[in-house]
Amino acid sequence: MAREMFPTDENRDDVVEHTGRGDPLKSIALLWRSDNRTGRSGMSLDTILDTGIELANETGIDNLSMRKLAERLMVGTMSLYAYVPSKAELIDLMVDRVNGEVYQDTEGIGDQVTWRQSVEAVAEQNWRLLTRHRWLLAVDEARPVLGPGTIAKYDTELRQLDGIGLNDVEIDLTLTLVLQHVRSAARVAVDLTDTSQVTGDSESEWWSKAGPVLAALVDSSKYPHASRIGTTTGQEYNAATDPQRAYHFGLRTILDGVEKLIQDRGPLSEPPAAG
């Protein structure tokens, strides 16, 4: 909280759409496709996906329309539907594609010594993914797209948590917790830089203007905690929020909690010590 004082003017009031009604079997077939046929206009599903990702990176997913995508591909709008059942599946495929690229080059994730370092590396990779493809944050991932790219990513990430004293269910729960945390923090970070770009103000410039207005509006006797802590964090961050700090604080806290879970259980293969 206390991130922003006032809604400014960009990226606000975002509302999700629910467009996908496609047959799940169609998605599966496309996700795990082996062929990549090329039509007579030189278009293939892969080029469609790459162009879609490109467009989304540039202008955001809300500006990715079938018409604009077709235009960039120099193709009629409806031609896209020969390769993709609907926009819903298109986005699924885009998501799976970028997920597949995360751990592609680094076979595994480097050679970390401790499990904490490994998990921090996983978090870091996800942070990079989400800032590289900001539009991912606007895609609801409550239901993950289970294509090969996403599975591969999942597998690599699970490996970092294997054999450190957690059972399988705990590994899954821990990974989910970490990934969701990264997602939350990245959302704020991306949002802030977007706003700065649009407004022209840097975050601290904006804060120096907005801070006093909020202070005047909020009755500090009625809301003493919000008032006091809002002031403190404002001075500390020189802004309404510091996403980097939220990211590191959250990750450290979560990992401390996981460490306690491991320690409480004791070493894996040893019998419980007497007494």
Next chain:
Amino acid sequence: MAREMFPTDENRDDVVEHTGRGDPLKSIALLWRSDNRTGRSGMSLDTILDTGIELANETGIDNLSMRKLAERLMVGTMSLYAYVPSKAELIDLMVDRVNGEVYQDTEGIGDQVTWRQSVEAVAEQNWRLLTRHRWLLAVDEARPVLGPGTIAKYDTELRQLDGIGLNDVEIDLTLTLVLQHVRSAARVAVDLTDTSQVTGDSESEWWSKAGPVLAALVDSSKYPHASRIGTTTGQEYNAATDPQRAYHFGLRTILDGVEKLIQDRGPLSEPPAAG
């Protein structure tokens, strides 16, 4: 991860819109308004908001259009714009309104003994809020709407974390961490029940069908961890995921981490012990 095997058919590929370009000062004036004028059709801003919330609760925010809202109010579509500059501000106001209701009846949050219980109560209230008004999950809260309702909620929540050995910045960071966690877990829970409703299948029924398909697709030698842990969690949850469990695990882990932060620092007012 490992929540769902395949994208089924509902609520998928959600894409955010960025509709609001309104002057922030207009939002402020409306959020902190004191009057509530009633037009000659008997409509007021409050009735518009209540009806909007009602509609969103029933049909989801993606089915909340200015036309449908006006229709339910038995009023011309454009008449709404006499009370609200745009849909963006409408949603801001709806959000602030429901935020203001969270701790309205329970003055404070009950009388918890430990700070852990207090924070758990905060999490619980937020869980309830998000399941009562599922559409909140579809509204991007990267930039909070700083109206009176939201501020009041923030203040109450901060109070639960005050005086337990955290400094002001840590209090803010901790609250953010907890709230974001609840939001993540609630999103999955809401999504699952939505799907069950649409499909007609219960979650476990669906899982018994989908599980084998995934197992057949995923090469277990190529993705050993995903394969093994996916299987384990599937059997354990009797589904692809268990949001309740994710919720409790995450909250416990986070609070353990916070506890360590407090303990490491030692008692607040005592001087450091010698040695």
Next chain:
DNA sequence: CACACCTCCGTACATCGTATCGTACACCAT
């Protein structure tokens, strides 16, 4: 060479937010 199929796309429809601008009601001074 003919037939079938697949690629491509022009058109149309429903829906959205909202800009524009005329109408008619409510209230107030007289």
Next chain:
DNA sequence: ATGGTGTACGATACGATGTACGGAGGTGTG
């Protein structure tokens, strides 16, 4: 009661969206 004035209201229209439909034209196979 009457006239005037401001504001609440809404009909219409515009540009955008996703995509259903059906036809045109190129391509591969008999």
